[in-house]
Amino acid sequence: MTQPLVHPTPAATDADGAAVPILRVQGLGHRYGERQVLSGLDFEVARGELMCIVGPSGVGKTTLLECLTGLRRPSEGTVLFDGAPIDSPPRGLAIVFQDYGRSLMPWLSVLENVTLPLRSAGLGKKEREQAGREALAEVGLADATDSYPWQLSGGMQQRVAIARALAYRPSAVVMDEPFASVDAQTRADLEDLLLRVREHLGITVLLVTHDIDEAVYLSDRVLALGGKPAGIREMLTVDLPSPREQVATKALPGFAELRSRVYRLIRHV
Numbered sequence: 534m535t536q537p538l539v540h541p542t543p544a545a546t547d548a549d550g551a552a553v554p555i556l557r558v559q560g561l562g563h564r565y566g567e568r569q570v571l572s573g574l575d576f577e578v579a580r581g582e583l584m585c586i587v588g589p590s591g592v593g594k595t596t597l598l599e600c601l602t603g604l605r606r607p608s609e610g611t612v613l614f615d616g617a618p619i620d621s622p623p624r625g626l627a628i629v630f631q632d633y634g635r636s637l638m639p640w641l642s643v644l645e646n647v648t649l650p651l652r653s654a655g656l657g658k659k660e661r662e663q664a665g666r667e668a669l670a671e672v673g674l675a676d677a678t679d680s681y682p683w684q685l686s687g688g689m690q691q692r693v694a695i696a697r698a699l700a701y702r703p704s705a706v707v708m709d710e711p712f713a714s715v716d717a718q719t720r721a722d723l724e725d726l727l728l729r730v731r732e733h734l735g736i737t738v739l740l741v742t743h744d745i746d747e748a749v750y751l752s753d754r755v756l757a758l759g760g761k762p763a764g765i766r767e768m769l770t771v772d773l774p775s776p777r778e779q780v781a782t783k784a785l786p787g788f789a790e791l792r793s794r795v796y797r798l799i800r801h802v
């Protein structure tokens with residue numbers, strides 16, 4: 534791997550010297566018109582943590598992510614990123630969506646796609662290209678800089694989307710169903726890529742998934758949403774050994790146990 538793109542920002546500390554969580558959610562609720570979708574959410578995400586958000590379809594996962602990233606103003610409560618309230622996507626937070634096909638510009642090369650958002654960050658052309666090349670190397674696409682998105686497989690396109698988020702040198706990445714549109718083998722490869730990148734760069738990851746195995750395999754903690762309006766049904770700590778490995782980790786009795794617990798939480802059985 535190349536040199537790290539980010540040198541994780543030292544954790545800010547509060548008056549008592551305790552580390553400030555990168556994300557602090559207090560009393561968060563959201564309603565669409567008269568319909569209350571989310572209510573009373575309180576939780577924190579530690580710097581460097583990987584947390585998956587799960588819950589039944591329509592429970593409010595995307596709404597929660599939108600509120601956490603500043604894309605949507607919650608009806609109630611506050612979200613603090615690095616100790617500061619947010620009302621628009623903060624500089625240190627990058628977002629990766631499921632639909633990579635639509636998020637990449639077909640007329641731009643892979644490198645141009647990755648460096649495009651850096652223009653607004655005020656970086657010069659040389660710095661942008663260097664950050665873009667480093668990010669592409671981080672996701673194993675150092676040789677694809679001059680290709681166009683339509684020349685790449687779905688999994689490679691999603692790696693470009695991840696590189697574009699990393700080039701921004703975020704301290705946290707938020708992902709909404711990022712691996713939902715690829716085949717099972719590519720999905721497993723992308724999961725392992727995410728774990729490696731997260732380990733290498735020390736970034737915080739918050740990821741929405743419908744896939745229970747994926748949530749348990751990737752997470753330090755799993756946030757299960759449920760109810761109407763939805764709240765935190767449970768926050769599960771995943772105490773499986775790291776580094777994770779697709780076959781060995783999933784064969785552990787602890788994996789099967791956590792998997793069943795998450796399944797029951799989502800199905801409410």
Ligand SMILES: Nc1ncnc2c1ncn2[C@@H]1O[C@H](COP(=O)(O)OP(=O)(O)OP(=O)(O)O)[C@@H](O)[C@H]1O
Binds near residue numbers: 570589593594
């Ligand atoms: N812009 C909107 N206006 C009105 N209602 C909305 C809007 N966006 C979402 N909703 C409703 O809010 C609820 C939660 O939607 P959301 O997309 O957050 O759920 P989700 O858990 O991400 O769903 P899925 O798992 O199916 O993607 C749903 O009932 C949805 O119909």
